[in-house]
Amino acid sequence: MKELLRTLVEIPAPPGYEGLVRNQIREWIEPLVDEIRIDPLGNLLAVRNQANAPRLMLVAHMDEIGLMITHVDQQGFARFVALGGVMPIHCVGGRVRFLNGAQGVIGVEKNPASSEIPPLEKMFIDFGASSVEDCPVRVGDVAVFDRPFLDLGKRVVSKAMDDRVGVAVLIETLRRLEQSVFELYFVFSVQEEVGVRGATVAAFGVEPDLGLAVDVTATGDTPKGHRMEVRLGKGPAIKIRDAGMIADPRVVRWMIQTAEKAKIPYQREILEFGGTDARAIQLSRSGVPTGVLSIPCRYIHAPSEMVDMEDVENAVRLLLRLLRTSHPFELM
Amino acid sequence: MNTYSLSILLRRLTAPPGLSGYEDSIAQEVEALWKPLVDQVSRNRLGSVIGFRSGRGAAPRPRLMLVAHQDSIGLMVSGIQEGFLRLTEIGGVDHRILPGQLVQIHGKRTLSAVVVQPPPFLLPPEAQGGSVPLPYLWADTGLEESEVRRWVRVGDPVSFARNYLELGSDLVCSPSLDNRASLCALTLCLQELCSRQPVWDVWAVSSTQEEETLGGAVTSGFQIRPDIAVVIDVTHASGPSTPSHKTYPLGRGVTLGWGPTVHPKLYETFKDLAEKLEIPYKMEPMPRYSGTDADRLQTVAEGIPTMVISIPLRYMHTPVEIVSKKDIQRAARLITEFAATIEIGFMDKLRWEETPKT
Known part of the structure; x- marks a missing residue:
């Protein structure tokens, strides 16, 4: 997965100019899905059909600052x-x-x-x-x-971990995915960094029953850093809130129960600044229960964003489990 | 059918904490109160409670949406250190009043705790001298660390201890009067409408997450697609040394919002109605945003003509918010009369004319 991530982060894709990374993702995932299309704003939408199943929209943004x-x-x-x-x-x-x-x-x-x-x-x-x-x-x-990918072994560094690591998690999940209890929309969104614009229109178009964003979150484990419980290498984080949204408590419970059952390490995340595409899904149309699977990342929006490959691997494992596990609440 | 007095309703509606996003307790109370008053009660996907009452006009009838948010501000556990709890806020909390407050931690078990501040000499220089900022405050449950970790986790909501007080004959003091005072007015309105025959369909919405994203109103608005929306919320009441041009006297009537968020014809209609009913009111200029659900509701789908009615409240976003029961009654009466008397052809007269008739 490190090679997948390395290739992804080296492709430049500022907000509104995501074409190069979109082409690469499309080339990789087209054989893995039933349907693939690009919407008018440039979001890449890949569909795994499933008749009579609730529709889950997964999103990771392609753009970088x-x-x-x-x-x-x-x-x-x-x-x-x-x-x-x-x-x-x-x-x-x-x-x-x-x-x-x-x-x-x-x-x-x-x-x-x-x-x-x-x-x-x-x-x-x-x-x-x-x-x-x-x-x-x-x-x-x-x-x-312009800052080359740096391989520190267990941990890797790049200028575009936010959110190419989320993109990598979705691609790897697609590659390993066999069955799902959901109809799946994998959305690779544009213009997240300038106000979650891609996800706003994608969510309107997809009309999901349930939403899940995969994005980075900050950590509190550096010298005199943020006051925050999340640490690098302690597992993917399940967002409870950030400055943009309160993650749906029912989705949070589903994610935590699934992680605990599968014995996958996870962390409870409260981020006091920043937001993700999940907010746009949550507020779409009549509202969508939405959560976020976060990859702990140091130095977000610096040209050297650091993630731990074990967290990335565990995020894929958790996501795969979630896609096989029915959400434990009524969807109205 | 029981009808409840204002005091009983207000007591019941301020009892559940219902912090933004964690609103099951208040939503259940609203459902229970509204069920006998409307044709249908449901909860939408994000947790807003929606009460529907069919009008008696010929179908397809226009739809009136009456909105008051149900969620309340509060705190949340953001960390556990040596058995003490670090806190972050839900909605906007006035930090200055936090030390000494009694709170409830809604973990696997509900625990009582008190918010404490360290002595000044233990604080970094930048946090000394003034009121202590939230990152340096703690909640103390009095329990051993192992006990705390057993019942409390990062992300558990923390509410102000419930303490409903009647002050004198007219004032009420309680946490969460923003916006349960308006929810009380809306419930009184639904009670009153039971003996009236509105021609429009009435959609009452107890909206979720106003204090965070205005998410309940915007999603309910999309779902209902009303022809008109009336938002009922609270506004700053005059208190000690408050500037009179930014606050409104308590117990002297409601405010009618005026600004780009408010449709001028709706303002005029409400103003005329208030005058006819001899309900005292003040115009509340809202030059940019109203600071209410109306801000986002107005631009839902193809746009919704929106009105904002506010109940003056002292000490907003503290656990000792104060409102006047008379003002709640007035807000209730005003929206009741509007809902009960709005004519089937009202939308034909609705033009955006900038100058109100004063």
Whole structure:
């Protein structure tokens, strides 16, 4: 699964520009599903039919945070804005790669108060160009952070674990899946990082009876880090709440009972910031009972997001069990 | 059929904690109260309670949706350390009043606990001096760590201890009056409508998760597709040193919302009705958002003309919220009369005209 993940994270896919990763996913999963289509916003929807079964929508988002050029000056320096939650603290000295292959480094204006983190408006991208004609990008071009996959053994690092690790979990689940008690919609969504837009329309189109997002969550196990119970390597996390939603308590119970029965390690997650595609599913149409299976991840939205492969493997195992286990509550 | 007095209803409706997302207790109470009052009671997928009462007009009848949210703010266990509980909030809690509060931990067993703060010298410098922020507060159950871990887990909801108090002849003090006061008004309205003959269908909604996502109203709105929605919620009442342009006097009537969330024709209709019934009211400007279910309800499907009626409440998002029973009665009367007298052709007159007749 590490190789699957490595391939996925190395493909650039900023919000709204997910085509390359979508093509790759489609190539892998088309033989594994009964039906596959791309909706008008670019979500990839793959269906495993099951007559007379409740419909479960699984979602992982394809996009990663990135940036977009807003201006190129006469000397060939380019100004940019964030696509999604890019944090200035991680930018200075960083390298970026554009969809057209161009690479550049992020510089910053002379900073009078050097202890302060400058805002993105004070930064620019240097392509090594000396004029606007030399500059390899134009206004509107988009980039992602350029940081190669790092294999630390049990733990792996990339700029796009959020949420390519969720994508990998869904693909691996599809590969190992035999039977399910649900009709399954595997949705690989677009534009999560700019406000769960893909999942909003996908959920409206799919009309699921039950929803489950697979995404990353933060951890509280680094020096003086977040006050949070989730730790890397202690199992996938079952979301109870985040800033965007209260996970449906019935779905939470189903997930916990299934994990305990299968003796798969899990953690109870409360994330006090951030949200996922699950919120969009929960509030779709007349409402959908929805939960989240989270992969613990350190340094989310930094170019070096770290996950533990054991958590990833256990997430796949738990998901496979869930797909074979009827939800223990009435769907109205 | 029993009809209940306002006081009894309010007592029953403030007793269940029903924190956002964990609303089974309040939903059951609402179902029990509404069942004899409407043709059909159901719960929607996210947990809103929906009561339907058929109108006597010729089908297809227009639909009036009356919404009050059932969920309440509160706390949640976010960590266990040496047997003490760390807390996070559900909805928005006024942190300043937390130390010293009695709470209930809804774990595998319901435990009583008290919220405590460490002495100032044990706090980091940035947390000293003012009110202690939530990350430094604890809930103390008085139990050994092993006992605590046996009954309590991360994610268990924590509610304020229930304490219903009548203050003088008109005021009531309790946790969760936001928004059980409005739910009480809505229930009184349903009681009253039993002896009336509305021509419109009436859909009463006790909506879920207003304090978090406005999720109950938006999903119920999609399900019901009403022609008009009236949201009943609470607003800030005047208290010690509150600015008079941001608060409304307690016990002196309801407020009628005015702003982009509110359909101007509905405002005008409610204003005229209040004047006719001699119900005191104040216009409450809502320049951007109303801060109620109406904000999202308005843009459901192809759009829903929305009205906001508010009951003034002091000390919002604390365990000692205070409302006036008279104001609840007034809100109930106003929505009852609206539901009972709205004509079958009302929608034909509904045009978005910006200037209200004052």
